[in-house]
Amino acid sequence: MGITLTENAAQHVNSFMQKRGKGVGLRLGVKTTGCSGLAYVLEFADDIDSEDVVFESQGVKILVDPKSLVYIDGTELDYTKEGLNEGFKFENPNVKDECGCGESFTV
Amino acid sequence: MALLQISEPGQSTSPHEHRLAVGIDLGTTNSLVATVRSGSADTLPDATGEHLLPSVVRYLTDAEPVVGRAALEAAASDPLNTIASVKRLMGRGVADIRHIGETLPYEFVAGESQMPRIHTVSGDRSPVEISAEILKVLKQRAESTLGGELTGAVITVPAYFDDAQRQATKDAARLAGLHVFRLLNEPTAAAVAYGLDQKPEGIYAIYDLGGGTFDISILRLNRGVFEVMSTAGDSALGGDDMDHAVANWMMQEAGISGSAGRGELRALAREGRRVKEALTDSDVVNIELNQGDRPWRGELNVDAFNRLVDPLIDRTLVPCKRALRDAGIKADEIDGVVLVGGSTRVRRVRERVESFFGKPPLANIDPDRVVAIGAALQADVLAGNKSEDEMLLLDITPLSLGIEIMGGMTEKIIPRNSTIPIAKAQDFTTFKDGQTAMSIHVVQGEREMVDDCRSLARFELRDIPPMAAGGARIRVTYQVDADGLLSVNAREQTSGVEAHVEVKPSYGLTDNEIETMLKDSFAHAREDMDARNLREQQVDADRLIESVTAALAADGEELLDDAERTAILAALANLEAVRQGSDLQAIKQAISATDAVTQDFAARRMDAGMRKALTGHTLDEFTSGK
Numbered sequence: 001m002g003i004t005l006t007e008n009a010a011q012h013v014n015s016f017m018q019k020r021g022k023g024v025g026l027r028l029g030v031k032t033t034g035c036s037g038l039a040y041v042l043e044f045a046d047d048i049d050s051e052d053v054v055f056e057s058q059g060v061k062i063l064v065d066p067k068s069l070v071y072i073d074g075t076e077l078d079y080t081k082e083g084l085n086e087g088f089k090f091e092n093p094n095v096k097d098e099c100g101c102g103e104s105f106t107v
Numbered sequence: 108m109a110l111l112q113i114s115e116p117g118q119s120t121s122p123h124e125h126r127l128a129v130g131i132d133l134g135t136t137n138s139l140v141a142t143v144r145s146g147s148a149d150t151l152p153d154a155t156g157e158h159l160l161p162s163v164v165r166y167l168t169d170a171e172p173v174v175g176r177a178a179l180e181a182a183a184s185d186p187l188n189t190i191a192s193v194k195r196l197m198g199r200g201v202a203d204i205r206h207i208g209e210t211l212p213y214e215f216v217a218g219e220s221q222m223p224r225i226h227t228v229s230g231d232r233s234p235v236e237i238s239a240e241i242l243k244v245l246k247q248r249a250e251s252t253l254g255g256e257l258t259g260a261v262i263t264v265p266a267y268f269d270d271a272q273r274q275a276t277k278d279a280a281r282l283a284g285l286h287v288f289r290l291l292n293e294p295t296a297a298a299v300a301y302g303l304d305q306k307p308e309g310i311y312a313i314y315d316l317g318g319g320t321f322d323i324s325i326l327r328l329n330r331g332v333f334e335v336m337s338t339a340g341d342s343a344l345g346g347d348d349m350d351h352a353v354a355n356w357m358m359q360e361a362g363i364s365g366s367a368g369r370g371e372l373r374a375l376a377r378e379g380r381r382v383k384e385a386l387t388d389s390d391v392v393n394i395e396l397n398q399g400d401r402p403w404r405g406e407l408n409v410d411a412f413n414r415l416v417d418p419l420i421d422r423t424l425v426p427c428k429r430a431l432r433d434a435g436i437k438a439d440e441i442d443g444v445v446l447v448g449g450s451t452r453v454r455r456v457r458e459r460v461e462s463f464f465g466k467p468p469l470a471n472i473d474p475d476r477v478v479a480i481g482a483a484l485q486a487d488v489l490a491g492n493k494s495e496d497e498m499l500l501l502d503i504t505p506l507s508l509g510i511e512i513m514g515g516m517t518e519k520i521i522p523r524n525s526t527i528p529i530a531k532a533q534d535f536t537t538f539k540d541g542q543t544a545m546s547i548h549v550v551q552g553e554r555e556m557v558d559d560c561r562s563l564a565r566f567e568l569r570d571i572p573p574m575a576a577g578g579a580r581i582r583v584t585y586q587v588d589a590d591g592l593l594s595v596n597a598r599e600q601t602s603g604v605e606a607h608v609e610v611k612p613s614y615g616l617t618d619n620e621i622e623t624m625l626k627d628s629f630a631h632a633r634e635d636m637d638a639r640n641l642r643e644q645q646v647d648a649d650r651l652i653e654s655v656t657a658a659l660a661a662d663g664e665e666l667l668d669d670a671e672r673t674a675i676l677a678a679l680a681n682l683e684a685v686r687q688g689s690d691l692q693a694i695k696q697a698i699s700a701t702d703a704v705t706q707d708f709a710a711r712r713m714d715a716g717m718r719k720a721l722t723g724h725t726l727d728e729f730t731s732g733k
Contacts, residue, residue, distance in 0.1 A: 013113070
């Protein structure tokens with residue numbers, strides 16, 4: 001298990017990181033929103049916290065806090081285009097159900 | 108599922124709470140929209156991959172107006188209903204238009220008001236309405252690209268735009284349904300795109316040669332604030348003139364007479380543009396004309412082209428000298444030159460600018476997109492997507508803010524062109540013995556008499572203790588925040604009584620015509636928006652009811668005590684009840700109440716889920732990340 005990036009996602013992450021000019025890696029995680037829903041966190045990381053679990057995929061450092069990891073372990077992060085919209089997509093094997101728009105989910 | 112962007116650390120948004128913001132370059136010839144995604148700013152293309160939207164609107168008899176490329180292509184065949192370069196008309200009165208209008212192929216009609224209108228097949232249209240059509244298309248493009256409604260936009264305007272022109276731009280945005288965070292000067296936006304605002308200080312020249320206008324601005328950066336030291340330019344000089352110069356040359360060579368029709372002239376100008384653009388990459392271009400009775404073939408090389416455009420470039424250097432003189436500096440004091448506008452792609456322009464300023468200009472960002480990109484960076488900050496105030500360009504007050512004093516005169520408290528945010532205070536006193544109240548009248552404008560200024564607000568400070576005339580010390584504080592919101596506070600210093608009012612300056616719509624137009628557009632918009640808001644809340648409520656019910660069924664027995672369960676069930680019952688009604692606020696409140704009462708439950712479920720997942724594993728497995 002672990003967290004991986006597709007080649008396409010890695011390319012975009014690298015290019016965004018380069019333009020940003022700083023950062024040690026990419027932080028993935030989940031946070032609760034209201035009731036039973038969970039939402040993904042996708043952020044640039046400037047520091048590695050001591051409890052972070054660190055993965056490396058396609059040359060990109062991925063940081064996940066252990067509490068989040070149980071919800072997203074095995075996730076592959078992809079970068080896709082849907083019409084004019086484009087962005088990152090979590091292919092998370094733990095998800096049982098998502099809200100209509102897919103921005104929050106349950107496990 | 109939804110597609111995500113990378114946020115700054117700690118700035119991840121909750122679902123349905125995205126802060127989508129764009130920068131818009133509403134140009135004379137082309138317009139663009141840009142946004143920041145995953146920390147990087149870029150312009151947004153339409154479905155065919157085009158970033159530039161030609162600022163051309165074509166009105167049709169019984170259909171929605173067409174905007175952009177399609178309208179531009181119809182310009183030759185339908186010149187009277189196809190409006191280009193409308194930016195030149197923004198905020199202008201009938202008298203100004205009589206001057207500019209002669210060079211434009213439209214039928215102007217004098218309305219009852221000061222605002223000129225253009226006669227088209229779908230009625231008489233004002234420049235504000237025409238600009239709004241362009242903004243609507245950009246807004247739609249951004250919303251379908253970003254997958255949601257925009258929180259707001261930063262729209263750029265030329266540094267020399269006066270209040271009427273800025274006001275007209277804001278009105279166009281409102282008409283298009285855009286919330287304007289702020290207007291940003293185009294040269295400042297270009298400087299921001301190059302990150303010049305991150306430097307401690309410097310003096311920069313922004314050379315902007317667009318399709319129809321030339322602007323030179325000298326900016327001084329001082330502690331994060333750009334100050335416009337001087338601007339100069341030529342509002343009737345641009346890439347179009349280069350196209351015409353080439354077209355004239357072709358007409359001469361081909362022996363086409365000067366009596367060519369409007370449509371034919373447009374087609375020739377278009378060919379001139381093609382030749383000009385081709386010459387940025389190649390040294391010679393073949394030309395073929397099939398108009399009229401005599402077809403013509405020829406070629407134009409770079410040297411000959413340079414001779415055609417040199418007189419036009421000379422005309423840009425005159426304002427450059429003037430701007431330097433007005434700023435009181437010499438060319439070698441400039442720390443950097445930024446190129447803006449598609450016409451700065453012309454190699455000759457770059458050569459001449461470099462030799463004039465004595466240093467190679469900054470040109471690695473697409474000069475067509477650089478202004479929109481800077482505006483997008485600013486919009487991203489204003490929408491709250493940055494962790495700290497990494498960049499907050501200060502704006503200036505367009506008009507002085509003052510107070511009415513005895514005799515109907517104005518006392519200016521915050522002078523025009525002050526950088527905001529700003530707070531200034533002044534002390535006043537009573538003028539009668541035993542006076543217990545004071546009326547405070549807030550006005551905006553440069554005139555000395557209150558009647559000639561615009562009234563913004565009136566309020567009273569009461570309960571002043573009775574004293575001899577001149578005994579009370581009343582401190583009136585004017586404060587303008589970063590969004591241009593003015594708040595006025597009056598406080599009697601000895602007793603501490605105070606009064607307070609908030610106003611939005613510089614945005615009163617006095618022109619009745621605009622007022623009616625806006626009202627019309629809002630009449631139905633409001634109903635539609637209310638209906639949609641209600642529907643959205645109902646959908647949210649349904650989603651919440653469903654998930655909480657499911658969560659209760661799964662873990663309610665195990666994780667909650669009776670009292671907690673009863674509280675959640677009560678909140679749910681209330682939510683279900685109000686959801687049937689149409690009271691938007693009640694539904695919103697019930698949703699947040701249910702959210703609040705289930706927070707602990709959600710956290711416990713998460714912990715329980717984690718315990719379950721951790722069972723049977725050792726700590727090492729997690730810390731080593733296997």
